[in-house]
Amino acid sequence: MEQNQTEKEKILEIHDLDISFKTTAGMVHAIRGIDVELHKGETVAIVGESGSGKSVTMKAAMGILASNATVNHGTIEFDYHHQDGSPAKVNILEKDKKWIRRHINGKRISMVFQDPMTSLDPTMTIGKQITEGMIWHYHVDKAQAWKKAEELLREVGIEDPEKRMKNYPHQLSGGMRQRVVIAIALACDPDLLICDEPTTALDVTIQARIIELIRRIQKERGISVIYITHDLGVVAKVADYVNVMYAGKIVEKGTINEIFYDPRHPYTWGLLSAMPDLDTADERLYTIPGSPPNLLHEKAGDAFAPRNAFALELDDKAQPPMFKITDTHYAATWLLDPRAPRVDMPAELRVRLDRMKQEAGIHE
DSSP states (O other): OOOOOOOOOOOEEEEEEEEEETTTTTEEEEEEEEEEEEEOOEEEEEEETTTHHHHHHHHHHHHHTTTTTEEEEEEEEEEEEEEESEEEEEEEGGHHHHHHHHHTTTTEEEESOHHHHHHOTTOOOOOHHHHHOOOOOHOOHHHHHHHEEEEEEEHHOOHHHHHTTTTTTGGOOHHHHHHHHHHHTTTOOEEEEEEETTTTTTHHHHHHHHHHHOOOOOOOOTOOOEEESSHHHHHHHOOOOEEEEEETTEEEEEEEHHHHOOOOOOHHHHHHHTSSTTTOOOOOOOSSSOOOTTTTTOOOOOOGGOOOOOGGGGEEETTOEEESSSSOOEEEEEGSTSSOOOOOOOOHHHHHHHHHOOOOOOOO
């Protein structure tokens, strides 16, 4: 899947992003110094349990953070081209919502949300919802927009698009609604598509089709994609690079092969062990013990320490830095400190990853 690797044109760079939310219970420090990079044509996955900060990070990139959010520091730099082809770079955090709506949302960065029913307007026909963005952003006439909308529905695999254009969302199945959401997201030819758990609400066979559809469209159009998901099975099929998030921080990042076959953070071991697997002898599905921390009450040291069977004494006192494993692979765990005792991943997981590696035909 290493596509377009020669054109290392950077499209999005999130640097040291830090966000808090004001709630009735107090300030919640939700995002704590995040760095994410994305190049043209690449797929980057952001993985982690619910509440780890995946969606908040991407909403910040879209400029659609809730009104109770405060950006403490950081930059979100987005590179794009004007219609005349001249390059532009903007820090999204410096722009107001009106400018972002006009120049970024839907036009250059589009988002596919988890539940199509929350992103589709039940009172508008499918055709009107797909053409709306084209007419608003590019001032094309209605007939032209309508024709392109029908082509988009065909592209996302909806049969009889002329008829479907006149339908309302409730007249379509869940899988078809999600295809319509993807068609809307693609309507203005964005450079970046953000997919926030795009298949969670769908059954397994439809999930596979939607993932395949997004992959095909990405290849054909050469766009960049960010996947937000808790499902490592999805990540294995789509990503070039993976960022593993926990409690508002990225705790491990690397290429898809590094994260899948040579994970170094105990949290990543836990996520991989929790993937359903037909060949594992154990009858019970593994779950990471405990639950994610309450970010209202920040603790000293590593946020994952209370759930980490391999935690060291130091984990309760100091946050681990990002240790470099290779040029592309980093993990924030004290186990990688040269002074730390040697700890290997659980033996069952090693066996499982070696088997996955063989099945994928990957050799050292």
